Amino acid sequence: MKEFNNVLRSYGTTIFEVMSRLAQENGAINLGQGFPDGNGPPDVVRVACEYLETGVNQYPSMMGIPPLREAVANINKRFYGLEIDGSVEVMVTSGGTEALASSLFALIEPGDEVVLIEPLYDSYLPIVRRAGGVAKFIRLEPPNWSLTESSLASVFSDRTKLILLNSPMNPCSKVFTTEELSLIASFVSKYDSYAVCDEVYEHLLFDGLKHVPLMTLPGMRERCIRIGSAGKTFSLTGWKVGYITAQLNLLNPIAKAHQFLTFTTPPNLQAAVAYGLSKDDHYFKTLSSGLERCRDLLANGLKNLGFEVMPCHGSYFITADFRPLGFEGNDEEFCRHITVEAKVAAVPVSAFYQGGGVDNFVRFCFCKEEKTLMKALDRLRKHFNG
Ligand code: PMP
Numbered sequence: 001m002k003e004f005n006n007v008l009r010s011y012g013t014t015i016f017e018v019m020s021r022l023a024q025e026n027g028a029i030n031l032g033q034g035f036p037d038g039n040g041p042p043d044v045v046r047v048a049c050e051y052l053e054t055g056v057n058q059y060p061s062m063m064g065i066p067p068l069r070e071a072v073a074n075i076n077k078r079f080y081g082l083e084i085d086g087s088v089e090v091m092v093t094s095g096g097t098e099a100l101a102s103s104l105f106a107l108i109e110p111g112d113e114v115v116l117i118e119p120l121y122d123s124y125l126p127i128v129r130r131a132g133g134v135a136k137f138i139r140l141e142p143p144n145w146s147l148t149e150s151s152l153a154s155v156f157s158d159r160t161k162l163i164l165l166n167s168p169m170n171p172c173s174k175v176f177t178t179e180e181l182s183l184i185a186s187f188v189s190k191y192d193s194y195a196v197c198d199e200v201y202e203h204l205l206f207d208g209l210k211h212v213p214l215m216t217l218p219g220m221r222e223r224c225i226r227i228g229s230a231g232k233t234f235s236l237t238g239w240k241v242g243y244i245t246a247q248l249n250l251l252n253p254i255a256k257a258h259q260f261l262t263f264t265t266p267p268n269l270q271a272a273v274a275y276g277l278s279k280d281d282h283y284f285k286t287l288s289s290g291l292e293r294c295r296d297l298l299a300n301g302l303k304n305l306g307f308e309v310m311p312c313h314g315s316y317f318i319t320a321d322f323r324p325l326g327f328e329g330n331d332e333e334f335c336r337h338i339t340v341e342a343k344v345a346a347v348p349v350s351a352f353y354q355g356g357g358v359d360n361f362v363r364f365c366f367c368k369e370e371k372t373l374m375k376a377l378d379r380l381r382k383h384f385n386g
């Protein structure tokens, strides 16, 4: 029989699915895959239910229902001062994942170079490669995960079509500083390239930090594709409603990819997300402050157990070095070990790097109820401290 696609054949099952299955098989508390254990804001869920019974459930416009596009434009203005025309500069997608895929398929010509920053969210590289792009990696390492001018200079060239930027960053919870964003902007401008900005964790920042979209920097409005996700903003990761903000000439080719990939997204979920994005500041503040408390609870608990916990300024995740616990083995072995033996699942950070190297860090997800986190810490304590 003929071979299937070569790029996709080279990948196994995603680490998130692997660890979630292992967690389930072992009755482990799943701090691996990033999803909250609640059921989202009840009023947002209610709008979706009501729409199913009273709204129009046929194909909506491929660009998304007008109220949601308007709500995305408004949130751009409200949080970042961006003037966006919702009728032409916003497109709704089936999750951040589809937004990323449509953007990459639309922009990359075979042979184009694409700058990717490791540790790297799992869907980026396969899609870049499937689109024919050539990945150029910048590697950020613990404990500081800092980005330097020389690392950017070593990968950017006239062949660079785009950089993919994720801030706040999964898995390392890094929030890029204004200096780092300015550096990126200068390289993007200098080499006439674009920036696909994965900002799905834009409302999940801690310690008083505020999210700064690369798009707000001088010269970046016409070069950035900004991606958001209702999954993270409303703690409803299964909904898969994403949205892209980009200037019309950039959004047009992306819409062409989207029309052949998913075309549209369930209208009741779109209506509910439109409602949700119009919620007052209290909602957004409570979302981040609640998560910040969970971060502190997990970070302190892991420190007390002996982990060396890395700084975490945003997202759902915290990373930690497990070597001080005396475990002899790599991060994958450690994650399997704690899932099977301590009944707590995590994700190995090496899964986010190509060439290995960092294999003593694990990622724990803290977007859980406090009692879930305390139970997980208790299980780890019993396992490691007897
Ligand atoms: N980008 C990053 C960095 C993520 O962590 C996720 C998590 N799911 C996504 C994109 C995908 O978002 P969605 O679930 O809306 O497709």
Ligand code: GLN
Pocket (backbone or CB within 6 Å): 014, 016, 017, 032, 033, 034, 035, 170
């Ligand atoms: N973004 C989630 C994480 O990093 C996983 C999403 C998925 O499983 N595809 O855990």
